[in-house]
Amino acid sequence: xxxxxxxxxxxxxxxxxxxxxxxxxxxxxxxxxxxxxxxxxxxxxxxxxxxxxxxxxxxxxxxxxxxxxxxxxxxxxxxxxxxxxxxxxxxxxxxxxxxxxxxxxxxxxxxxxxxxxxxxxxxxxxxxxxxxxxxxxxxxxxxxxxxxxxxxxxxxxxxxxxxxxxxxxxxxxxxxxxxxxxxxxxxxxxxxxxxxxxxxxxxxxxxxxxxxxxxxxxxxxxxxxxxxxxxxxxxxxxxxxxxxxxxxxxxxxxxxxxxxxxxxxxxxxxxxxxxxxxxxxxxxxxxxxxxxxxxxxxxxxxxxxxxxxxxxxxxxxxxxxxxxxxxxxxxxxxxxxxxxxxxxxxxxxxxxxxxxxxxxxxxxxxxxxxxxxxxxxxxxxxxxxxxxxxxxxxxxxxxxxxxxxxxxxxxxxxxxxxxxxxxxxxxxxxxxxxxxxxxxxxxxxxxxxxxxxxxxxxxxxxxxxxxxxxxxxxxxxxxxxxxxx
Ligand SMILES: *[C@@H]1O[C@H](CO)[C@@H](O)[C@H](O)[C@H]1NC(C)=O
Ligand SMILES: *[C@@H]1O[C@H](CO)[C@@H](O)[C@H](O)[C@H]1NC(C)=O
Ligand SMILES: *[C@@H]1O[C@H](CO)[C@@H](O)[C@H](O)[C@H]1NC(C)=O
Ligand SMILES: *[C@@H]1O[C@H](CO)[C@@H](O)[C@H](O)[C@H]1NC(C)=O
Ligand SMILES: *[C@@H]1O[C@H](CO)[C@@H](O)[C@H](O)[C@H]1NC(C)=O
Ligand SMILES: *[C@@H]1O[C@H](CO)[C@@H](O)[C@H](O)[C@H]1NC(C)=O
Ligand SMILES: *[C@@H]1O[C@H](CO)[C@@H](O)[C@H](O)[C@H]1NC(C)=O
Ligand SMILES: *[C@@H]1O[C@H](CO)[C@@H](O)[C@H](O)[C@H]1NC(C)=O
Numbered sequence: 378x379x380x381x382x383x384x385x386x387x388x389x390x391x392x393x394x395x396x397x398x399x400x401x402x403x404x405x406x407x408x409x410x411x412x413x414x415x416x417x418x419x420x421x422x423x424x425x426x427x428x429x430x431x432x433x434x435x436x437x438x439x440x441x442x443x444x445x446x447x448x449x450x451x452x453x454x455x456x457x458x459x460x461x462x463x464x465x466x467x468x469x470x471x472x473x474x475x476x477x478x479x480x481x482x483x484x485x486x487x488x489x490x491x492x493x494x495x496x497x498x499x500x501x502x503x504x505x506x507x508x509x510x511x512x513x514x515x516x517x518x519x520x521x522x523x524x525x526x527x528x529x530x531x532x533x534x535x536x537x538x539x540x541x542x543x544x545x546x547x548x549x550x551x552x553x554x555x556x557x558x559x560x561x562x563x564x565x566x567x568x569x570x571x572x573x574x575x576x577x578x579x580x581x582x583x584x585x586x587x588x589x590x591x592x593x594x595x596x597x598x599x600x601x602x603x604x605x606x607x608x609x610x611x612x613x614x615x616x617x618x619x620x621x622x623x624x625x626x627x628x629x630x631x632x633x634x635x636x637x638x639x640x641x642x643x644x645x646x647x648x649x650x651x652x653x654x655x656x657x658x659x660x661x662x663x664x665x666x667x668x669x670x671x672x673x674x675x676x677x678x679x680x681x682x683x684x685x686x687x688x689x690x691x692x693x694x695x696x697x698x699x700x701x702x703x704x705x706x707x708x709x710x711x712x713x714x715x716x717x718x719x720x721x722x723x724x725x726x727x728x729x730x731x732x733x734x735x736x737x738x739x740x741x742x743x744x745x746x747x748x749x750x751x752x753x754x755x756x757x758x759x760x761x762x763x764x765x766x767x768x769x770x771x772x773x774x775x776x777x778x779x780x781x782x783x784x785x786x787x788x789x790x791x792x793x794x795x796x797x798x799x800x801x802x803x804x805x806x807x808x809x810x811x812x813x814x815x816x817x818x819x820x821x822x823x824x825x826x827x828x829x830x831x832x833x834x835x836x837x838x839x840x841x842x843x844x845x846x847x848x849x850x851x852x853x854x855x856x857x858x859x860x861x862x
Pocket of ligand 7: 572621622623642
């Protein structure tokens with residue numbers, strides 16, 4: 378008679394050899410340690426195979442289960458004892474990825490703690506890892522007391538019109554909208570209170586974990602939007618949030634890739650500026666504006682309900698500017714070695730939109746994770762940068778005379794002065810475009826020194842280096858956003 382333990386071992390080995398489950402190429406398989414088909418899996422053949430494991434349960438650091446793999450046909454059960462061509466998956470916050478040569482396939486083995494309940498996914502791909510933490514972050518638009526405007530990471534280029542001489546035709550921006558890319562990723566938005574008893578950021582940072590969580594508020598509109606030169610994004614309008622509350626947001630792409638977190642804060646209950654979005658002539662305008670709240674289902678402004686007293690003159694300015702610009706022999710003569718008439722038109726549009734749509738802000742709810750840049754040539758800036766907010770008293774003449782008088786006081790978030798400098802730099806001087814002197818009185822009408830230094834040649838060397846960051850801080854309006862920040 379063989380000892381009982383040896384019989385068990387033999388049985389286990391036989392079971393392993395017979396029923397090792399095959400992981401198929403370029404697909405995701407889900408497992409649960411309560412009902413595992415075996416403790417090892419057969420990996421497919423590929424010259425460059427990316428194997429990824431994503432944990433779909435538990436908090437960061439909660440799992441002691443380890444994953445080993447091998448590409449050697451001589452190793453039957455890769456594990457902690459190692460061996461030639463045995464590798465351990467380096468698991469970080471629930472995600473482990475390994476890329477290597479698997480010309481004869483290979484084996485992935487789980488070394489699990491006896492009682493650990495774990496659900497996880499395994500994927501193998503010959504075209505880069507299927508599971509991934511994306512570098513590009515979701516983008517925060519703005520909030521009201523109970524709504525939020527959020528964007529996915531960009532997914533498709535917006536075609537940039539680059540006309541050629543002698544047919545240098547510039548369309549009036551926004552009158553011809555590009556059509557969305559034929560296919561878009563499947564994006565899912567997940568939002569939760571930052572102070573929830575189990576915050577999203579404490580969980581395994583994987584798509585399967587985050588996407589299984591309940592999202593705060595309700596998504597009332599989802600659409601594709603060509604927001605800026607970064608490309609198309611999915612735009613979400615979220616209702617039903619709680620006033621003055623910190624939220625954490627993630628975006629999941631195609632159920633396997635995770636982008637985030639970003640953070641944002643809702644405004645106080647007294648905040649009464651509604652959101653505006655989806656304006657073809659001002660595609661980057663997606664924030665709260667000082668207008669009375671529209672009595673529509675979504676209670677936000679878009680091109681269908683924005684008063685024509687505001688949109689008609691704006692489109693007129695864009696049309697007239699384009700006409701003046703093309704009196705220059707665009708594409709034949711050059712006013713700059715770097716900039717074209719099309720660049721000038723784009724920068725002018727961005728500036729015009731930023732000053733035409735005053736943006737409401739709120740001091741009390743500015744997020745707290747502020748940061749500053751240490752200037753090389755000067756003392757460190759204060760730890761908390763205050764945004765370029767200025768109080769507008771009730772009933773004063775609006776910044777944009779085409780806006781009706783707003784019957785309550787509000788805080789105005791000034792445009793970043795860089796929006797003006799960019800237009801000034803990109804446009805031929807005969808147009809007479811000018812910006813106020815950053816060293817003199819510009820701070821009355823613009824946020825100065827946030828993105829670039831006050832001496833505008835110090836690009837990106839300002840106090841924050843960006844118009845907004847991932848923590849929900851917005852320092853000035855419509856400047857470039859470094860979404861990797
Ligand atoms: C296994 O991986 C190692 C290291 O990447 C590689 O040198 C070797 O050729 C691979 N073996 C097979 C059979 O693919
Ligand atoms: C294999 O694929 C990974 C992920 O796409 C990539 O980073 C790596 O450079 C590739 N290796 C080779 C040898 O092509
Ligand atoms: C000039 O370019 C525009 C836009 O690309 C095009 O619609 C138009 O047909 C062109 N005209 C000529 C004469 O090529
Ligand atoms: C996108 O993902 C969701 C969630 O898994 C799924 O219900 C939906 O069918 C997917 N849509 C497409 C177009 O793949
Ligand atoms: C969502 O927004 C887009 C863009 O504004 C619009 O075309 C669409 O009709 C909206 N959908 C709903 C259900 O309101
Ligand atoms: C555009 O130019 C026309 C003709 O010069 C002028 O009548 C009109 O007022 C201008 N529109 C705007 C918005 O400035
Ligand atoms: C939101 O987060 C900031 C920074 O962490 C913190 O200072 C603030 O108190 C939070 N606000 C609320 C309402 O929880
Ligand atoms: C704002 O107040 C003025 C003067 O009291 C009034 O005539 C106007 O109708 C008010 N506008 C709105 C939108 O309430």
